[in-house]
Amino acid sequence: MKNNIIILGGGQAGIYAAREIRQNDLKSNIKILGEENLLPYERPPLSKDFLLDRKNEENLYFHSGDVLKNENIDFEYVSINKVDFENKKLFTKNDDVYSYNTLLISTGSENKKLSVDNNLTDDIYYLRNLEEAKIIKKKVLNKNKVTIIGGGFIGLEIASSLSQLQKKVTVIEIGNQLMGRIIPKQIADLVQKTHIEHGNEIILNKQIDKIIKKNGIYEILLNDNSLIETDFVIAGIGSTPSVKLFENTNLKLDNGIVTNQYCETSIKDVYAAGDVSNFYHPLYERNIRLESYQHAQNHGICAGKNIAGVKTEYSSIPWMWSDQFNLNLQLTGICDDFDEIVERGNDINNGIIYFFLKNKKIQGACGLGIVGKVGRDIRITSKLSENNTIVDTKILADKTQKLNKLMQK
Amino acid sequence: MSEENWIEVGSTGSIEEEDLIRFDHQDKTFCVYRLTDGFYATDGMCTHEAVHLEDGLVMDDEIECPMHQGIFNIKSGEALSPPACEDLKTYPVKVDNDKIFIKIE
Numbered sequence: 001m002k003n004n005i006i007i008l009g010g011g012q013a014g015i016y017a018a019r020e021i022r023q024n025d026l027k028s029n030i031k032i033l034g035e036e037n038l039l040p041y042e043r044p045p046l047s048k049d050f051l052l053d054r055k056n057e058e059n060l061y062f063h064s065g066d067v068l069k070n071e072n073i074d075f076e077y078v079s080i081n082k083v084d085f086e087n088k089k090l091f092t093k094n095d096d097v098y099s100y101n102t103l104l105i106s107t108g109s110e111n112k113k114l115s116v117d118n119n120l121t122d123d124i125y126y127l128r129n130l131e132e133a134k135i136i137k138k139k140v141l142n143k144n145k146v147t148i149i150g151g152g153f154i155g156l157e158i159a160s161s162l163s164q165l166q167k168k169v170t171v172i173e174i175g176n177q178l179m180g181r182i183i184p185k186q187i188a189d190l191v192q193k194t195h196i197e198h199g200n201e202i203i204l205n206k207q208i209d210k211i212i213k214k215n216g217i218y219e220i221l222l223n224d225n226s227l228i229e230t231d232f233v234i235a236g237i238g239s240t241p242s243v244k245l246f247e248n249t250n251l252k253l254d255n256g257i258v259t260n261q262y263c264e265t266s267i268k269d270v271y272a273a274g275d276v277s278n279f280y281h282p283l284y285e286r287n288i289r290l291e292s293y294q295h296a297q298n299h300g301i302c303a304g305k306n307i308a309g310v311k312t313e314y315s316s317i318p319w320m321w322s323d324q325f326n327l328n329l330q331l332t333g334i335c336d337d338f339d340e341i342v343e344r345g346n347d348i349n350n351g352i353i354y355f356f357l358k359n360k361k362i363q364g365a366c367g368l369g370i371v372g373k374v375g376r377d378i379r380i381t382s383k384l385s386e387n388n389t390i391v392d393t394k395i396l397a398d399k400t401q402k403l404n405k406l407m408q409k
Numbered sequence: 410m411s412e413e414n415w416i417e418v419g420s421t422g423s424i425e426e427e428d429l430i431r432f433d434h435q436d437k438t439f440c441v442y443r444l445t446d447g448f449y450a451t452d453g454m455c456t457h458e459a460v461h462l463e464d465g466l467v468m469d470d471e472i473e474c475p476m477h478q479g480i481f482n483i484k485s486g487e488a489l490s491p492p493a494c495e496d497l498k499t500y501p502v503k504v505d506n507d508k509i510f511i512k513i514e
Contacts, residue, residue, distance in 0.1 A: 042492065044477075049458075062491070294478065297491060321477060328460075328476055372464040375475025379466045404427075 003028040005307060006090065006098055008080060009106035009242075010034020012042075012293065013274025013300035015062055017104050020304025022071045031074040033090070033098065036129060039065060039075065044293055046133040047157040048323055052164060057130065083245055085267050102269045102307055105257060106300065107242040109275035109291055114149060114235040116211050123213060125234045127154060140232055144168055147220060147230035149208065151178040153322045155236035156191065160324040163198050170201040170228055172208065172220070179322075181238075184335050186343075186354050187366045194325055194348075203228075239291060241276045254278060256289045261313045263303035273303035282315050283386070284334060292320035317382040318364075328371045330378040333364030333385045342396045344377065345369075350399070353377055360390045377403050415503065415510040421448070422507070429472070431463035434513065439500065441509060442467060442483050448502045449483045450511040456481075456488065456495035472497075 005021060005028050007014045018030050034040070041060040049055035068075055080098070082091040090098040111126045125136050136158075140146060146162050148155045151173030159169045171178075178188040192202050207223040211233065220228040241256035252258045252266035256278035263271045263279065272279075274296040278289040290299075298316045305312040322329045327348065338356035345352040351369030355362055365381040367374030380403040384391055389408060395401045418432045424443040431453055432439045438453030440462050455462055455474040464475040471489065473480045479493025486497040501512040 044492075293492070319478070323476075372460045372475045375473075375478070376464055376466045379473060379475075379478065 003102070004100050005030045005102045005104070006100040007032045007104045007106060008090065009104075009108055009274070009276070010036060010038075010040055010075065010077075011106060011108050011274065012040055012062065012296035013106040013108070013303070014104070015040040016297050016300030017106065017273055017304035017307070018068075018073045019063075019071060020301045021308045022073060024305065024308035024310055028101075029074070030072070031076060031098070033076050033078050033080060035077070035079050036131075037077045038130060039063065039068070041130060042293075043128070046130065047127055047154055048161055050130075050133050051137055051158070051161040060130065080245065083249060085249055085251065085270060088269070100269075103271070104263075104303055104307060105246075105265070105270065105272040105276060106274045106303075107245070107276045108296075109239040110242050111236075112238045112240055114208075114237060120211055120213060123218070123233060124149075124211075125232070127158060127234065127236065128239070136234065140165070140167065143231040145170070145230045146232045146234065147172065147218070147228055149233065149235040150237040151175070151202065151204070152181065152236055152238065153179060153320075155234070156195065156324050157322060158234055158236065159195060159200050160198075163195075163200050164325075168199070170203065170230065171195070172203045172206055172222070172228070174205070174207055176205050178202065178204075182331060182335070183329070184354055184356070184366050187329065187352075187368050190348060190352070190368050191324060191327070191329065194327060198325055239275070241278070241289065243276060254287075258287065261315065262306045262311065263299065263314060264306070271303045271307055273299040279314060282313060283317070284337075288318070288334075290318055290320075292318065294319045315386075317386050319378070319382055323371070326370055327368055328374065329366070329368045330374050331364070331366045332378050332382045333362065335364035335366055338363050340393070342393045344397055345399045349373070351377070353381075355381065355393075355396050357391070357393070360393070361385070361388055362391060380404060380407065383407060414512050414514065416513055418450075418509040418511055420507055421504055421509055424448070424509075427467050427469075429463060429465075429467055431461060432511070437513070439511060439513075440472070441502065441511060442472070444470060444483065448504060448509050450500040450502045451481070451483060451486055452498045455479060455493065456497055457493045462497075 040062045045055045080090045081093045145168045147170045177185045210221045212219045218230050257272040259272050259277045259279045261280050275291045278287050302314040319332045335356045340357040342355040351373030353367035355365045362385045429440045429442040440453045442449045457479045460476040466473045480490035481497040486499040
């Protein structure tokens with residue numbers, strides 16, 4: 001009987017895993033089970049170029065159906081509602097059964113929901129998938145005042161796009177800075193300044209006490225008793241790994257599915273990759289969970305290799321970006337474990353980067369600049385970090401000196 | 410193929426090894442690279458989003474976009490790593506008396 005490999009989750013990690021398995025294994029059946037009735041597509045443009053009409057749906061797909069067909073990868077739109085790890089079976093609600101020899105879980109993550117009165121649940125919009133992006137794009141057209149709850153990447157990217165669509169945007173953030181979960185304050189403050197310069201209102205340190213709907217207008221009452229009136233409410237308050245299906249199973253969960261550096265879970269022949277996986281990172285010697293484009297792709301590829309029997313350790317340096325207005329923000333490595341900060345550049349027109357070092361080695365860096373101005377240095381930084389290079393901080397801090405100099409040939 | 414299609418970009422000394430310069434001509438922008446085995450030229454904008462590749466990183470025979478890390482082979486223009494999926498256009502280059510020329514159709 002043929003070896004059956006099932007990939008549960010039809011997003012970026014899943015499709016890259018499938019294609020990588022096929023590169024190394026021409027014989028096994030490979031089937032992706034996706035919940036969305038769509039081939040895997042790119043999510044980053046949804047909050048930016050898609051809202052701004054610069055990219056349409058056809059431009060978002062990673063691969064055409066023909067690519068999958070040519071590589072003999074099945075893609076089924078189906079919702080699984082039960083897993084039997086012991087007997088290696090997946091069940092739909094109609095009790096259709098999918099049997100596997102090897103399973104990759106790439107179910108991704110889902111939006112945290114704002115807690116509001118029941119009658120307002122449908123009035124709060126979220127943006128994660130294409131369908132939600134389409135709805136927001138359509139509904140926001142004839143609105144003027146838009147309030148975004150949550151000052152993270154997604155909220156700020158939507159705020160940037162809607163500002164460019166001439167909407168009056170207010171962002172409410174509970175923390176004392178924007179993007180506080182991963183972005184250093186120095187950079188967050190620069191991003192905030194840019195939003196304000198474009199007319200967006202940024203409110204920090206405030207919680208929402210209540211949202212009331214009156215004659216089609218929403219009144220958002222904050223914990224300092226201030227009131228914001230708005231025509232449309234979007235929430236981007238973080239996400240959680242999609243693990244509901246596994247909650248009462250033997251699969252080890254802790255902020256996602258716990259995996260080792262080979263994408264292996266606590267159950268034999270079951271792997272996990274992408275947003276859903278809380279993976280062991282050998283360089284940082286701890287488990288981390290990432291929600292990013294680069295990670296979904298590379299982790300998927302790594303899982304694919306391991307499933308196909310090519311033992312491969314995942315030690316990619318985290319990297320992510322956000323585009324807001326004409327700025328490109330990039331983050332590499334981790335910026336929360338350091339004994340020294342070095343600043344490079346002092347003007348966002350030419351790019352500003354903060355490096356976070358420990359024992360003269362770069363742990364992480366975060367940069368902001370007009371599109372294109374920080375990418376090269378951030379990329380070199382990833383390499384320096386990956387190679388554990390001891391760096392000369394004078395060169396790091398001197399914008400006139402190229403960072404390539406720090407690379408060991 | 411007439412001689413006038415070759416456009417002078419600059420002197421060979423103007424590009425360091427494993428580096429590139431941007432060259433604008435009429436309403437188009439190009440990148441001209443100096444690799445270990447010679448000079449090469451491609452379109453100057455990434456095929457994924459409108460960003461100048463002049464700020465990208467040259468590694469061996471590859472140029473990596475500074476915005477989203479799409480990677481292209483400089484010699485063939487092939488898109489090697491997502492999010493770039495459309496190949497980059499390449500152009501013939503010649504060096505004459507320490508001057509670099511590219512051939513633009």
